[in-house]
Amino acid sequence: MLTRRTLMQGAAGAIATTPLLHANNSYAKALSKVDSSKQWNVDKLERVKIDLVTPPFVHKHVQYSAGDPKVVEFTLTIEEKKLVIDNAGTTLQAMTFNGSVPGPMMVVHEGDYVELTLINPKTNMLPHNIDFHAATGAMGGGELTLVNPGQKAKLRFRATRAGTFVYHCAPGGPMIPWHVVSGMSGCIMVLPREGLKNELGESLKYDKVFYVGENDFYIPKDAEGQYKNYNTLMESYGDSIATMNGLIPSHVVFNGKVGALTGDNAMTANVGDTVLIVHSQANRDTRPHLIGGHADYAWETGKFNNPPQKDLETWFIRGGSAGSALYTFRQPGLYAYVNHNLIEAINLGAAAHFVVEGEWNNDLMQQLEAPTSII
Secondary structure: OOOHHHHHOOOOOOOOHHHHHHHHHHHHHHOOOOOOOOOOOHHHOOEEEOOOOOOOOOOOOOOOOOOOOOEEEEEEEEEEEEEEOOOOOOEEEEEEEOOEOOOOEEEEEOOOEEEEEEEEOOOOOOOEOOEEOOOOOHHHHHHHOOEOOOEEEEEEEEOOOOEEEEEEOOOOOOHHHHHHHOOOEEEEEEEOOOOEEOOOOOEEOOOEEEEEEEEEEOOOEOOOOOEOOOOOHHHHHHHHHHHHHOOOOOEEEEOOOOOOOOHHHOEEEEOOOEEEEEEEEOOOOEOEEEEOOOEEEEEOOOEOOOOOEEEEOEOOEOOOEEEEEEEEOOOOEEEEEEEOOHHHHHHOOOEEEEEEEOOOOOOOOOOOOOOOOOO
16 A cells, blocks of 8 residues: 555645625626527537547547537447556456546537447446436436447437536446446546636636546455455455445545556646646545645536636545546646545555656745754
8 A cells, every 4th residue: 555655755756795796797607608408400510539548648629619519429348357456466356448447538518419339348247338427317328328248339418517527337226336336437527618717707728637536446355354356247246245335445546556646657747737637436525635736726516617616725526526626836846646535545545646847936935944953
């Protein structure tokens, strides 16, 4: 597990009523140009096919979209696979979208049509589907996408609400939580067509975006207290359900593994870069915190038609949701990005690193006296 030493090591080392109302009215006015109730002839709209990428990276996209909505095509292939989830070699019989935990982040704009092809190869053992929290009707699409091994399905839905939203597998009954805590979740970001705005309705832009998917894993132990290793999904099912029902995770990790976003895999930026961090947790509440930084703007609930909060030290992501934070890095060095339940961050694995390059600003911080002996 991460220790505080490894966590902190480098990757290579009142408000007046009138102004408040004015701000909120300005914000609403700036976002009022989208009419998602208008119905379009989908066959005549431009189609865009997206090649998804593995988190924490996000596929290329524009931050604002002029003109008519688009039909944005995505493909997710379900892969059941064994994953190593810590440095001790502990394994998880995982269920994944596109082979990664979390699944890839998709980006569209409010009013666009999302067209997803979901593939369940015959090499898998179990049926799967997908529930988009961004979608309307049919259990988020889950009722229309249940595919057995060797099947595929195609779903289209209108992205009518701007924000970051979880998607996950929900095949029914106790299979739902088992699939989710075995890795089957991801995120879709629906940007306002005019891009992100601050509380005054002024434009906000980002230079980079990273997607951090947090997962709680429940690995059963044997009589000697050692983590069990299973050969197949169904072999692990009974023990996994019993462990899950205890509600005590064995691991809480970012992007599928303890240390997955540290060291050589740390996220990177330069001083002056504005970075959007999208953070999802499909099952439990979490409290992201950037040690040495802040959220200049945060959408804790992830919904961009609400004004962002400002200057947060820690932001709260509800279980079953995705939130986002925007920060401009002002100092170089190592930043630890953690779940500020520090037991889960340091002892269970919910920690990541940003490595930032640039010139140090003594006006923001300066060591006036190095540690010396007390005389």
